[in-house]
Amino acid sequence: xxxxxxxxxxxxxxxIALVGLLFADIAITANNPxxxxxxxxxxVLTPNFFSSEGLLTALLRTVAFAFVGVxxxxxxxxxxxxxxxxxxxxxxxxxxxxxxELFWALxxxxxxxxxxxTGVLAIAIPYSGIFAKVYSEILEEADPEPGRLxxxxxxxxxxxxxxxxxxxxxxxxxxxxxxxxxxxRSSAILGFVGLPTLGFYLETSFSxxxxxxxxxxxxxxxxxxxxxxxxVRPKLLPVYIxxxxxxxxxxxxxxxxxxxxxxxxxxxxSPLRDGEGLAGLLPWLNELMIEQALPGIWNTVVLTQIALxxxxxxxxxxxxxxxxxxxxxxxxxxxxxxxxxxxxTPEYILAYILLQLWGPSMLPAVVALxxxxxxxxxxxxxxxxxxxRLRSDAPKGFNRYSWELVPRIYRSFLAFLFYRWEIIMRxxxxxxxxxxxTLGFYVDSAIQSIRFDQAMVLILITAMLNIGVDILGRxxxxxxxxQTMPTC
Amino acid sequence: xxxxxIRKLLIIGLCSLxxxxxxxxxxxxxxxxxxxxxxxxxxxxxxxxxxSEELDADVKYIPxxxxxxxxxxxxxxxxxxxxFGGLSGVQARSLVPGSQAIAQGTEDQAFYVYFIAHESTGxxxxxxxxxxxxxxxxxxxxxxxxxxxxxxxxxxxxTFGEAPExxxxxxxxxxxxxxxxxxxxxxxxxxxxxxxxVWEKELENGNIDTDAVKVIWKTPGFPNxxxxxxxxxxxxYGEGFTGRVREALLSLDDPELLESFPRSDFIPASNDDxxxxxxxxxxxxxxx
Numbered sequence: 186x187x188x189x190x191x192x193x194x195x196x197x198x199x200x201i202a203l204v205g206l207l208f209a210d211i212a213i214t215a216n217n218p219x220x221x222x223x224x225x226x227x228x229v230l231t232p233n234f235f236s237s238e239g240l241l242t243a244l245l246r247t248v249a250f251a252f253v254g255v256x257x258x259x260x261x262x263x264x265x266x267x268x269x270x271x272x273x274x275x276x277x278x279x280x281x282x283x284x285x286e287l288f289w290a291l292x293x294x295x296x297x298x299x300x301x302x303t304g305v306l307a308i309a310i311p312y313s314g315i316f317a318k319v320y321s322e323i324l325e326e327a328d329p330e331p332g333r334l335x336x337x338x339x340x341x342x343x344x345x346x347x348x349x350x351x352x353x354x355x356x357x358x359x360x361x362x363x364x365x366x367x368x369x370r371s372s373a374i375l376g377f378v379g380l381p382t383l384g385f386y387l388e389t390s391f392s393x394x395x396x397x398x399x400x401x402x403x404x405x406x407x408x409x410x411x412x413x414x415x416x417v418r419p420k421l422l423p424v425y426i427x428x429x430x431x432x433x434x435x436x437x438x439x440x441x442x443x444x445x446x447x448x449x450x451x452x453x454x455s456p457l458r459d460g461e462g463l464a465g466l467l468p469w470l471n472e473l474m475i476e477q478a479l480p481g482i483w484n485t486v487v488l489t490q491i492a493l494x495x496x497x498x499x500x501x502x503x504x505x506x507x508x509x510x511x512x513x514x515x516x517x518x519x520x521x522x523x524x525x526x527x528x529x530t531p532e533y534i535l536a537y538i539l540l541q542l543w544g545p546s547m548l549p550a551v552v553a554l555x556x557x558x559x560x561x562x563x564x565x566x567x568x569x570x571x572x573x574r575l576r577s578d579a580p581k582g583f584n585r586y587s588w589e590l591v592p593r594i595y596r597s598f599l600a601f602l603f604y605r606w607e608i609i610m611r612x613x614x615x616x617x618x619x620x621x622x623t624l625g626f627y628v629d630s631a632i633q634s635i636r637f638d639q640a641m642v643l644i645l646i647t648a649m650l651n652i653g654v655d656i657l658g659r660x661x662x663x664x665x666x667x668q669t670m671p672t673c
Numbered sequence: 674x675x676x677x678x679i680r681k682l683l684i685i686g687l688c689s690l691x692x693x694x695x696x697x698x699x700x701x702x703x704x705x706x707x708x709x710x711x712x713x714x715x716x717x718x719x720x721x722x723x724x725s726e727e728l729d730a731d732v733k734y735i736p737x738x739x740x741x742x743x744x745x746x747x748x749x750x751x752x753x754x755x756x757f758g759g760l761s762g763v764q765a766r767s768l769v770p771g772s773q774a775i776a777q778g779t780e781d782q783a784f785y786v787y788f789i790a791h792e793s794t795g796x797x798x799x800x801x802x803x804x805x806x807x808x809x810x811x812x813x814x815x816x817x818x819x820x821x822x823x824x825x826x827x828x829x830x831x832t833f834g835e836a837p838e839x840x841x842x843x844x845x846x847x848x849x850x851x852x853x854x855x856x857x858x859x860x861x862x863x864x865x866x867x868x869x870x871v872w873e874k875e876l877e878n879g880n881i882d883t884d885a886v887k888v889i890w891k892t893p894g895f896p897n898x899x900x901x902x903x904x905x906x907x908x909x910y911g912e913g914f915t916g917r918v919r920e921a922l923l924s925l926d927d928p929e930l931l932e933s934f935p936r937s938d939f940i941p942a943s944n945d946d947x948x949x950x951x952x953x954x955x956x957x958x959x960x961x
Contacts, residue, residue, distance in 0.1 A: 214810065214843070216791075216860030294742065298751040299735065379738040388738065389710045392852060437701065437735070437751040455961060544861040545845050620845055633741045633816040634959055635764055 190665055191599055195497075202494035205487040210622075211551070214544030221542040228396020229403065236398035240386060244405055245432050247382040250301075250375065251368035252429035254308025258368075259361055261309065262316020269321035282314030283607075283651035285615045286371045287533070288625075288644050290378050291632055296447040298440075301433035304380045308371050312364065319360055327352040365417065366410060370531040373406060377533065377618075381434050387534065391541055403530070410529045451637040458638075473639055477631075478646050481617070481624035485650065488547050488623055489610040492554035496609065497602050499559030500566060503527075504594075505586060507567035510575065524567070527560025536616050550616045554609055562601045566594050600667035607655040614647045624650070699731040700724070700910060703747070704756035705740045707818060708871060709851045716933040717756070723930065727921035730910070740817030744768070753906050754918060759784075759819035759897045759950040764960060766944060767951075771904020774944050775915065776922040778936030782946075783894030785869040786820045786828075789853075790889045791860045802832045802890050811841035812862040814853050819897055819950060821850055825866035827953050828892055851875070858886040874935050896950060899942045 186192050215221060234240070268274050290307035297303045331348040350357075376384025383402055390398035417425070450458065456465030505511045506520025532553045539549030570590050579589055617625025624647045631640035662668075702724075704717055717734040724732040735752065737743050740761050746752045748768045757765055766772045788806070790796040796803055814821020826837055833840045845862060847853040850871040857865040858881065869891065875881050900922055906914050922939050925931065931938060954960045 214861050221859075295745055296749065298746055298749045299737075377738065379742050385738070392848065393709045393711060394855070437746070440750050443749045544856075545843070630816055633739065635741060635744060635768070636961075 191595060194661065194665060195599070198490070198497075199494055202491045205490045209487050209491055210546045211548045212544075212546040213548065214546060215542060218543045224394075225396050225400075225538065225542060228398075229400035231397050232401035232404050233395075233397040234401045234405075236390065236395065236401065239381075240402065240405070242434075243376070243381060243383050243386050243402075244409065246380075246434055247369060247372045247376075247406075248409070249429045249432035250304045250308060250380070250382055251365065251372040252425050253305050253433065254372065255312060255361075255365050255368035256426050256429070257305065257309035258312025259316050259364070261313040263320055265313060265317035266320035266324060269317055274317070278314040278317045279652050279655065280314070280648055282311045282318070283611070283648035283655070284311060284644060285611050286311055287374065287378060287615050287618065288628065288647070290375050290380065291628070291640075292644070294378065295451065295632075295637060296443040298437050298443070299379060299381075300436040300439045302439065303436075304372070304375050304382070305433070307375060308368055312368065316361075316364065320357065323353045323356045323360065324349055362413070362417070366413060366529075369406075369410060369413075370529070374531050374533045377537070381436075384534070388537070391537065403534075407526060407529055411525065447637070452641045454638045454642070455636070470642070473642060477627040477639070478624075478643060480622065481627045481643065482646065482650060484547075484621070485610065485614050485617075485623040485647075488550055488616075488621070489606075489613045489654075491547070492551050492558075492609050492613060493602065493606055495551050495555035496558040496562065496605070497598075499555045500562040500598060500602070501591065503559055503563035504567040504570065505590075507564065508570040508590070510570060510573075510585060510590060520567075524560045524564045527556045528564060530557060532557040532612050533615065533619075536621075537619055540619055540621075545620050547621055550613065550619075550621050553616075554612060558605050558609060562598070562605065565601060566598055569594055569597060596665075596667055599665065600662060603658045603662050603667065606658040607651055610654050611651055614650070698910060699733050700728065700754070700906075701733045701735060701752045702754035702756070703735050703737050703743050703752045705743045705758055705761050705815075705818075706737060707740075707758065707815065707821070707849050707868065709849070710736060712933070716930070719927075719930050719933065723925065723927065724918070724921055727924075728914075728917055740815050744817075747772075747901070747903065750903065750905070753910075754900060754902045757899060757901050758817075759895065759899070759947055760823045760954055760959065761817055761819070762899050762901050763947050763951045763954060764817075766901055767960075769903055772901055773904065773915075774899040774901050774942040774947060775919040776939045777896070777899040777942035777946070778934060779938055779940055780870060780936055781897045781899060781942075782940075784820060784897035785894055786824045786866050786892040787869045787872050787888045788825065788864065788866050788890040788892075789857050789872070789886055790864045791857050791862075792885055792887070793860060794863050796864075796887075796889045798887065798889055800890075802828055804832075806864050806889075807833065807840055808842050809863040810843040810845075811837065812845040812847045812853055812856055812865045813837075814847055814850050814867060816846050818849075818868075819895075820868040821853065821866060822846075823950070823954055823957065823959060824892055824895055826957055830957065854881065854886070858882055860885070864889075870935055895953075896946050899947070900939075 265274060265278055269278070286307050289310055290303060293303040293306055327349045331352065332344055335344055335348065373383040373387075376382040376386065377388050379385065383406060387399055387402050390396075390402070454466055454469055456462070456469045459465070503520075503524060507517055507524060509517075535553035535556055536550050539553055543549050570593075573590065573593055575585070575589055579585060614624040617623035617627065618629045620626065624643060628640050628643045628647070631637070631643060702717075702721070704713060706713060714734075714736055717736075721732045721734040724730075735746075737746060740758070743755055743757065744761050744765045747755045747765045755765065762774060766774065788802060790806070790809075794805075794809060796805055813825060816822055829837050829840055837844050841864070843862075847856050847862075847865070850867040853865040853867040854872065854875060856862045872881070872888070876883075902915055902918060906918070919941070923941065925939055951960070
């Protein structure tokens, strides 16, 4: 078995994660974690929908920010996709999508403050980068044949619209719809840093142990996501897109002088600002690297590798829940519900909940990342097994799982996993804001002490790390000849 | 026809997005989120109503999610007045030329931090920071807090001559004082440091399980919370506005509102009162 490169790669990653576990801070520090967890589930079962006057407004704002952000991101991303073959564009897109929405929000909060633009840009910018990449991949796969049949002299735009777009329209639409769902999640968590979306109230009720209120918000959020096919209709889309900007709320007015100040003073490294020149810059950078960046990078990498393997294990355990090859309709339905909940809950919220319940360590983060990402990949793999037809005398039970299904889906399983590697790392960094010592912790600390110069350097380092993992992930996928459709 | 309508809507939408609510001259204030948000919102809505009446102006309170967000909003002139802690006030005023501390609670002249411990540690109240806290797990409040971070860190360094990360087996930041109390009470952290006023108020209201958590040390006093106002409000809200805000705050005598802080009353304050805080913050390296 070791002669298979996929198996060898898997074992290497498993070994790295096990070594990482030796160094990782894994613990349950809460005295009574199960009582708290029990209280939480009790809260979900006894939701209080009338807790906060602002709840419905928050839900509306969550939807509005998602629509405006995804629309702006989609349009910009589409145009970037048309010029994606140029290296500078690719580098630019890789860079903007390597920075998480929450980091963008933290940056814009410093000069736009609580203006709706902060939330819109925090979603639109990274999404532009993601859309550009995926749209260009989709467009590239379009069949070139129709274009060759056009009479000479056909305009480029007409040719594009009539030959390329129709061929990949369905894929573009499916992916955009998926991104809208992601946009709702992103929009919700922006509340954690103070924007008027669902996360704002969720954080309030959770931190005060008001689990029934929090339960109501989570339930509303799941309903919102689960009913997307019902309320997001092609005919209604223009109404939503035109209407959404009106429901972002007023926020506070922008003072443009702050924008200039941020770029010309705040983010200039303090030795340069104080006129110490380059001689002061090196010790400053050195100290920043040793005291913050390196411990942050180490913890981010360790946590990412453990979470990646945990995601993989959970996926392999979870996909049979919705697979036609096992169990009856009751188990499949509950499996579907479990996976929908796991993947609809933003990992940031999952990690926040588990941190409150179990106390601070890497464990809540690993579980949150594994649940969310395992939910997504498990769903995709489970669906894929439903297209597999087994012989009527195929083995049953565990043998069917281990000798028939897993080998058949293993390559696409790995492909999805490596595809999400970068996403897991992006999330890992951001979870630092919750108090786990990854890069986000140091970024948050720098912002809390009003040192935006340090925060920017740390955010840049985080972005570089993500780009590095993205490149490595693509290299491994190419080496192992793994293919993914950009649907995940 | 429909196209025209859509275009008009789009233009209005974009305009409203960029020009925002230019609700001319609403006087907006914020406060550091040092306690449970529900309590803060209730307390400061009361203050907003009171100030609206006293100043005959539109006064609004906006809640924020972090100390830094309060400082940034003040610095960016999105709020003109703020209820800061000692440290956040020093940070904010150093970033806004001309801004001044105008009022503090009587209790804020000499404020205290309580070091609290879970019963499982077996620690008892002492006259100095007990050596036995070494090796325990420890939580601060918010990273930018005076009584939840700055002062405790200062005393930890004084006592042990080491950084908190080296003294304790695990160091966390709970976010606010109520959280610190809950986390130590439940044993998630063994030791914590918090604002004495929040402790006393919760104790009075019967919200503390005194079998599970107790105070092990009370620090010496230091100056803390204050109302700070931007230097340009007279220019923007009319001559003498700063003076009127100060007067309104100093003459606040609604017992229920005062109790919600909890402060017995507000007295004048000046930037110089907070010089000791600035020095300590600089010494520890929290400010440059």
